[in-house]
Amino acid sequence: MKKSLMTAIFFLLAIGVVGNSAKKINVKTRNFRKVSEKSVKLPNYDGVKKISIFVKGFESGPTVSKIILQMDDYRITGLDKNNWKVKTNGVERKVTNVYISDGKGKKAFDTGIVTLELENVFNQKTLKYEGSPFSYNIKKFFNEWAKEYVVEIDGKVTVDGENYSVNKKEDVINNRVSNDTALFNYRSSFSENYKNPITKKMENLKLEMAAYEPENLKKGEKKPLVIWLHGQGEGGDDPDIDILGTETSALAKEEIQKYFTTSGTDTKGAFVLAVQSPTYWMDEGDGTNGNGSGISRYTQILMDTIKEYVKHNPSVDTERIYLAGDSNGGYMTVNMIINYPDYFAAAVPICEAYAYYEYERNADGTYKTNDIEVSAGGENSAVSKFKETKKLWVTKEKIQKMKKTPIWFIAAADDRIVTPQKFSLPTYRDLLKAGADNAWYSYYENVIGTDEPNSRFSGHFSWIYFLNNQVEGVQNREKIKNSKDESTSGFEPSNSGKGGNKKAQLKGKTFENVFEWMNFQKKIKNR
Template identity: 30%
Template sequence: MKNMIRKYLKTIILCTIGANMSTSSTVDVSATSKQINEESYRTVTETFDWGPAITKIIIYLGATVSKDSITNETFKIRVIRTENRIESPILGEAEGECKIIKAYVSDNDGNVQFKGKYVTLELEVGPDVSLTSPINYDLTTNLNGWVNCDFTIKQNNDIVTDSGKISGLVINKFAGGTKKLVDDFKIGSATYDNITIKYVSYTPENDYSKKPLIIWLHGIGEGGTDGLLPISGNKAVNFASKDIQVYFNGAYILVPQAPTFWMDGFNGFGDGSSKYEKALMSLIKDYVSKNSNIDTNRIYIGGDSNGGYMTMLMIRDYADYFAAAFPTCEALKDTLITDKDIEAFKKVPIWFTAAKTDTTVPPADYVVPTYDRLVQAGDTNVHFSFFDNVIDTTGLYKKADNTPYEYNGHWSWIYVYNNQCSSIINGKVTTLMEWLSDQQLNKETKSQTGMRPITVSQTITISQN
């Protein structure tokens, strides 16, 4: 299976999250121009279904300009991407000119202004645009990592101000950056039995009521020691968005990072064990003990692929601790699951997600037979969103024939992050997050009638609108 994952990951082209370093700027101002001494740029990074992208460059000009003085052609931007890991070649474009799709006078945060000392340049981003997407995958280690993105912004056209004309700016001094939602998380670290686990956590607004805890376990490419990759490598950061938080009236989020892979077992890769399991459980219990506002009856755990594998291990071995689980494209092979394990899984409400086009973790060998066995064993609160494929549902990205852009079939986590999994429960269409927010320990949750075993050719739910 590791070879399958490696083969799949060779197709990923990602880039850095704004760890950009620039050192100088050059200004060539005409005789009537106002001299500017501290020109610099800042970046804004956002995380999309396919991963992170640098969406905006905010330039500090040092002189006040009006909105009519800036057009999409006023500046051009070039970026050079370099790896911090010497042996890791850049996948995708290593350097090139970024396409500017919008330019306007703004404030320091990139908000449109009639007049101001800042200009914001919005960049083209997309699942196939590598210059603005900020992580690089190492084919040797099977891990993503940040790269340096050095931007140079050159002025093409004069900018007329009340006090003169600005010409010939060359800006390459980096003044920092922001990462939407990611900046709302805190990085932490804990060590248990000589195993150190980095993690990020999100704390909801305190209204003096108990809040649930959502634990998310990352996929194979996001292991390491930086802490941020598990929420930045793909859209896991969205659990902190208002769209998701509203279902829980605010929820704590805990996203641990395996030093390598959750699937590193004691006897082999993906052998049904994990050398990080005890340390992970210790971290979870410590985090809960230090946050007394967490409702211990509503601790939920989920993860994708490698993290889905670990989710299955955690609910197998700590079935009485978790109120519900939502493993996605989970990588615990069904042949490693005993009948005793099935009885443990039955104690935990579970919502599986996968896609039929997943060739990395083929559903026929993993989730489908496991789901079937749970249904046959009489599980009354197990659900399965089984998609035909994984497509763009934003309407922004299309294939050549104008049909929705199609992602790798392994990427079914996209539907989870966007709460696009749904099922008929007690006669009502219910989304994954609605269902999850309703789960509690020791609560009677018999829900879906008429559940039946399935085959790979069948689809339980399709939510691609």
């Protein structure tokens, strides 16, 4: 009996020992398998035919928000965002989603195209999104496409059940996709010979055009036209720079398009024409950015370009052509309604740079300058280097011409690039004193962004409020007209009131925002 018990105990212990040993072996085997899977090098997938960048515009400029891989292989499966690493122009980007798409980065099926969605990281110091495809030319003060934009991809795809490594590095600056620029489906240019205001010689000028044109127009239907004039940084020969640089594309989207109505129908929408100058709207003939107290070399060609577009497009309501622009474009907006006071139904100059006083000139017509260092976006702006006189550039005669066009100014009090006190504030005051009954001013304390909550921009960037549809309140006209305060002229900047504590009112109608007001304006014949 003892022998049998001892045998049984030994047998049980043996089973236990073997069992534990087996468990240990299994654990080691599983660990080995994990290590083996990691160490196995996957075969490289060489089916990526093309890499494109998807460029999206924001209020602070564009960024690359997607990478689109043209693979031409319909058997791709097993996409996992955690299997991908991406760098754009040397910046590591977090992949937030991976899916099969069409060529524009929209989800689709069986296309052989893979889109990697990227996280958009906003830099509070530069006030730009990381991974921007723009490069700022400090000599010209222009935004330009980066000379190269290198995308590095390290990922994994599954094709017919087999895993492959995707590893590629390529300059793709010319492979761009953008829904924002695609909205402007009409592209053209206008060229003609004009006399240079400084040299008095004939020269060939050319302006680029890009237009958003609503689809499915009914026969005989006419819609209003909004013309946008860009700022200093968006000149050149590629309207896409204009469309993306300050999010001009917002004018072609539902948030703003919904305010424009068509007489006699229930349809909504307006044409949007973005016109681009090769240099600056304030260029008086020497190729440089002027100071706002001269006549632009592009004055006549801009008018001819607008008329050429209207001639091309018989669906434009010629009694409802509206003009808006920021900074340089704000200068040009004022310049155009002075030179062509009977053409536009309304004008919206934003942070406008049409000087109130003249500046000193040399014998050859160029300007005398102060010896200061000019930097982009600093207090020593391109305007502040010139020597101001006390001779009015905005004369009584110009005020009488300006008052013929309904006008709505927009600016921020802390604008240090184009200070409102030397430009729009005294001009607006003079308009009111001259009896302008359809002139309004939205004046903000500073510029706070929307895409990134509480992002604080330069006070010059007041176009952000316009393109974000945040211009609602206006300044107290009577207070400004009767003010004796030389420091404020009766203006009271207001962010909470979205430009002021009053509302624009005309013919018994109160307007909730600048676009509702704009849509209501109609050219008065022989005004």
